[in-house]
Amino acid sequence: MNLFLRELRAHRRSLIIWCLGMLAMVGGGMSKYSGMAGAGQSLNSLFASLPKSLQVIFGVGDFDLGTAMGFYAVLYLYIAVIGAVHAAMLGAEIIAKEERDKTVEFLLAKPVSRHSIISAKLIAGLVNLIVLNLFTFTASIVIMSRYDQVQAVAGDIGRLTAGLFLLQLIFFTVGTGMAATNKNAKAAAPRATAILLAAFLVAVATGLSNDPAVLKYLTPFEYYSAQSILVDGVAVTYHILTVIIIAVMIALTYAYYQKRDMNV
Amino acid sequence: MNVIEIDHLTKYYGKTRGIIDVSFSVEGGEIFGFIGPNGAGKSTTIRTLLGLIYPTSGSAKIFGKDCIAHGPEIRRQIGYLPSEVFYYDGMKVGDLLRYSASFYRKDCSKRIQELAEVLDLDLTRKIDDLSYGNKKKVGIVQGLLHEPKLIILDEPTGGLDPLMQQKFFDLLLEENKKGATVLLSSHILSEVQRLCDRVAIIKDGRIVKVEKISTLKESNYKRFKCEFTAMPDANMFSIDGVENLTIDGNVASFLFRGDVNKVVRMLATLDITDIWAADPDLEEIFMHYYEKEA
Numbered sequence: 001m002n003l004f005l006r007e008l009r010a011h012r013r014s015l016i017i018w019c020l021g022m023l024a025m026v027g028g029g030m031s032k033y034s035g036m037a038g039a040g041q042s043l044n045s046l047f048a049s050l051p052k053s054l055q056v057i058f059g060v061g062d063f064d065l066g067t068a069m070g071f072y073a074v075l076y077l078y079i080a081v082i083g084a085v086h087a088a089m090l091g092a093e094i095i096a097k098e099e100r101d102k103t104v105e106f107l108l109a110k111p112v113s114r115h116s117i118i119s120a121k122l123i124a125g126l127v128n129l130i131v132l133n134l135f136t137f138t139a140s141i142v143i144m145s146r147y148d149q150v151q152a153v154a155g156d157i158g159r160l161t162a163g164l165f166l167l168q169l170i171f172f173t174v175g176t177g178m179a180a181t182n183k184n185a186k187a188a189a190p191r192a193t194a195i196l197l198a199a200f201l202v203a204v205a206t207g208l209s210n211d212p213a214v215l216k217y218l219t220p221f222e223y224y225s226a227q228s229i230l231v232d233g234v235a236v237t238y239h240i241l242t243v244i245i246i247a248v249m250i251a252l253t254y255a256y257y258q259k260r261d262m263n264v
Numbered sequence: 265m266n267v268i269e270i271d272h273l274t275k276y277y278g279k280t281r282g283i284i285d286v287s288f289s290v291e292g293g294e295i296f297g298f299i300g301p302n303g304a305g306k307s308t309t310i311r312t313l314l315g316l317i318y319p320t321s322g323s324a325k326i327f328g329k330d331c332i333a334h335g336p337e338i339r340r341q342i343g344y345l346p347s348e349v350f351y352y353d354g355m356k357v358g359d360l361l362r363y364s365a366s367f368y369r370k371d372c373s374k375r376i377q378e379l380a381e382v383l384d385l386d387l388t389r390k391i392d393d394l395s396y397g398n399k400k401k402v403g404i405v406q407g408l409l410h411e412p413k414l415i416i417l418d419e420p421t422g423g424l425d426p427l428m429q430q431k432f433f434d435l436l437l438e439e440n441k442k443g444a445t446v447l448l449s450s451h452i453l454s455e456v457q458r459l460c461d462r463v464a465i466i467k468d469g470r471i472v473k474v475e476k477i478s479t480l481k482e483s484n485y486k487r488f489k490c491e492f493t494a495m496p497d498a499n500m501f502s503i504d505g506v507e508n509l510t511i512d513g514n515v516a517s518f519l520f521r522g523d524v525n526k527v528v529r530m531l532a533t534l535d536i537t538d539i540w541a542a543d544p545d546l547e548e549i550f551m552h553y554y555e556k557e558a
Contacts, residue, residue, distance in 0.1 A: 002366035010352070102350035106406070108316050109344035110367035113336045261277070261317040264346075 003107075003117060007094060007124030015128050018086045019135045025082055026136070029075040030143050033068060056207035061227040068147035069156055072140070073226040076160050079136065080167055080221060081200065087168035088196050090128055091175020092188040094121045095253065099185035099263045114258050122176065122250070129168045137161040156230055163224035163234070166242055170220045171196055173249035180257040217241060265328075267292045267414055267445040268313065272322035275308050282308040284469045285322070290447055295440055297460035297477070298449040305469040306449040307347060310418050314344060326414065340368065343412035347419040347449075349403040351391045357402055358387035361409060368410040379405040382431060397423035404432060408439065415439060415446045421455055433459060453543055486524065489517040490531060491538040503530060519544060 036043050043065045047055060055061075058077075064070035095118070098104040107117065140157045141150060174195055179188035203221035216222040223238035268290035275282035283305035290296040300306055311317045313324055315335035324331045326338045351360050358376075365372035380387055383401045391402060400423045407415065415436070421429050436459065440446055450456050456463055457477055465472045485507075490496075492514045501509050505522030514537075520527055531539070 002363065006352075006363060101352070102348065103352055105311075105316060105344075105346045106351065106364075109314050109339060109342065109346070110364070111336045111338075111340040112367060116336075259318075262311075264311060264316055 001120075003112065003120035004124050007121055008127060010097075011090065011094070011124070011128055014090075015131060018082075018132055021082060021086075022079065022132065022136045023139050025079055026072075026075070026140050026143050029078065030068070030072065030147065033071040033147065036065075053208055056204055061225075062231055063226070068144060069153050072144060072153070072157070073160070073230055076164075076226040077221075079160075080164055080224065083132070083136075083164045083168045084171045084196050084200075084221070085193065086132065087129060087170075087172040088175040088192040089189050090125055091172040091177075092179045092192040093175070094125050095176050095179035095257065096182070096185040096188035102264065104262045105264045108262060115254060118176075118180075118254050118257050122253070125172055125176070126169075129165065129172060133161055133165045133168070136164065159229050160226060163229045167220055167224045170242060170245050170249075173246045173253070176253040177249035177256075180253040180255075180260075183260065183263055185263060220245070265292045266290065266325075267327060268296075268447065269325040269328075270309070270313075270322075271324065273309065273312060273319050273324055274321045275305075275312055275317065276320045281305075281469045282317075282320075283312075283466075286466070286469075286471050287322075288464045288471060288474050290445060292445055293440070293443060294461045295436070295446040295448060295459050297456035297463035298447060298466065299451065299453065299456050299463055300466035301451055304466045306451075306466060307418055308469075309466070310344075310416055310447070310449060313416065314339070314342070341413040343407035343410065343415045345403045345407040345415075345417045345420050347422070349399045351399070351402065353392065355391055356387070357385060357389055357391055357394070360391060360402060361387070361405055364406045365409055370410065372409045375409050375411060376405060379408055379435070382435060383428065395423075397425065397428065400424055401428070404435070408435065411439075411442075411444075413444055415444055416449075417447070418449045419451065420448065421450070421452065429455070457543075485519045485521045485544045487517070487519055487540075487542050487544045488527065489515065489540040490534075490536055491515050493535040493537055496534060500530060500534070503527065 047058065047060045047065060050058070050060075058074065060074055063073045065074065098107055108114070137157060140161070141154060144150070144153045144157065171192070175188070175192040178192040178195070179185070182188050182191060199219040200221055202215055202219040203225070206216040206219065206222055217237070220242070222228065223234065223242060228234050228238070266289040270286055270288055273286045274284050286305070286309055298306055298309070308317070312319050313326060313331050315332055318332065327341065329338055331338060352363075355363070357380075361376050361380075362373075365376065376387075379385075383404060385398065385401045385405060389398075391399065394402065400420070404420065407417070417436075421432065424432060433455075436446055436448075446459075448456065448460060457480075460477050462474065462476050463480065464474045495514055496511060496516050498509065498511055501516065501518060503526050505520050505526070507519045507521070509516065509518040
């Protein structure tokens with residue numbers, strides 16, 4: 001319990017900053033919508049005239065940019081990227097920082113098992129993710145209420161936020177997995193974000209061409225894209241993959257952290 | 265009863281040597297010195313005892329229990345002061361000590377106050393702002409606040425001024441009187457000599473010798489360095505027990521082992537401008553052991 005509270009406290013400031021980042025993303029993004037709202041149809045035709053590759057990078061998909069929800073759905077790609085970066089770095093950091101800051105010698109000399117250390121850190125990280133998602137959801141609803149009826153958009157925003165949460169869970173556990181398996185504490189966060197970047201690039205690639213189709217299973221961004229959540233419906237395979245990735249990463253985190261020498 | 269039993273403990277970091285075949289025991293209630301030059305394997309041994317790293321082979325028991333299998337349970341009764349003290353960013357001294365205490369199932373607040381008072385440590389300051397010596401004090405309080413039965417110290421006196429060192433040693437002796445066993449690792453021979461009953465000497469990852477301090481002192485060398493008004497005659501120094509004599513201008517230096525009075529009488533016949541007499545450093549002690557083995 002003490003360790004859990006300590007972690008909440010340690011990540012409090014960075015959580016606030018990430019929340020503000022999300023607010024800026026949603027608020028700033030939607031203010032662009034209000035600027036273009038009158039342009040409605042022309043915005044759609046503008047994006048339609050862009051090359052396919054740019055459309056994919058902007059995450060336009062099948063959405064109607066003339067509506068607030070359609071615009072938010074496009075914006076969601078960036079929200080997801082921010083969320084993924086936050087989660088990966090949080091996961092890597094929460095495990096690796098004890099070694100990076102040399103506090104591991106203090107902590108492990110206490111009567112705690114390595115398993116309970118990992119448990120406390122995972123739960124503290126989970127609380128951070130829940131807070132960020134609740135905040136993002138609330139901020140989105142409040143901001144969207146300026147452009148549309150809340151009842152009309154709340155369901156879609158809720159589903160997108162749920163997707164964001166699952167995406168964050170995946171990258172959070174990837175982060176903890178990288179930190180636990182990596183002897184060099186400083187390499188954990190760069191590794192986790194490298195995986196994230198690779199996943200994002202694969203997502204862009206699959207958006208450009210559906211060939212080979214198997215590629216889309218490699219990237220969680222594809223599992224919980226706005227297209228997948230709002231239009232196609234998230235495939236069961238994606239849910240299963242999510243569970244598998246998270247389970248494997250958590251198992252790796254516990255197993256490696258238990259077995260390896262601490263770097264002091 | 266042995267509080268620590270180390271049995272053929274070996275640790276390699278990949279191919280790099282950590283410690284090789286280390287075996288020794290620390291009896292309950294003794295202050296045991298663990299001495300050797302930097303990189304000899306002192307910290308490796310201690311970190312294995314604490315379960316920070318895992319042995320390549322061999323095993324160690326603390327309070328009769330395997331230190332890996334029963335780590336968390338054993339550590340309830342261990343206080344540890346690491347050689348380098350790093351603590352969580354932005355924490356105040358009091359916060360850290362309360363955090364440290366929260367791992368033990370007892371109220372340590374009174375003990376924290378007592379220790380902070382003895383060591384003259386301000387609990388309201390931020391740890392980041394403390395000097396090296398004051399950080400060390402935080403480490404000391406952190407290691408002693410739960411009144412552990414076994415105190416493990418890895419080069420504890422670095423950064424402490426002589427007065428603080430004395431207070432710290434008094435604290436240790438007090439804890440020892442109350443029944444605590446102490447394992448003190450150091451490369452400073454004098455502090456080990458002052459405190460310890462027995463000592464294990466480690467060099468290049470291997471235990472060279474486990475010896476009572478009293479025995480060690482008997483076989484101990486002194487290093488002399490004297491400056492004379494004129495160049496001394498080398499023949500004057502041909503007394504039993506003088507070794508490694510070098511005469512450089514008016515300065516003579518040598519190692520001596522035996523009855524110090526003989527040297528003093530000999531020196532009294534000469535005109536001296538300055539004199540140094542000191543314990544030889546560790547390297548010289550080790551040389552002494554190697555010579556004996558050869």
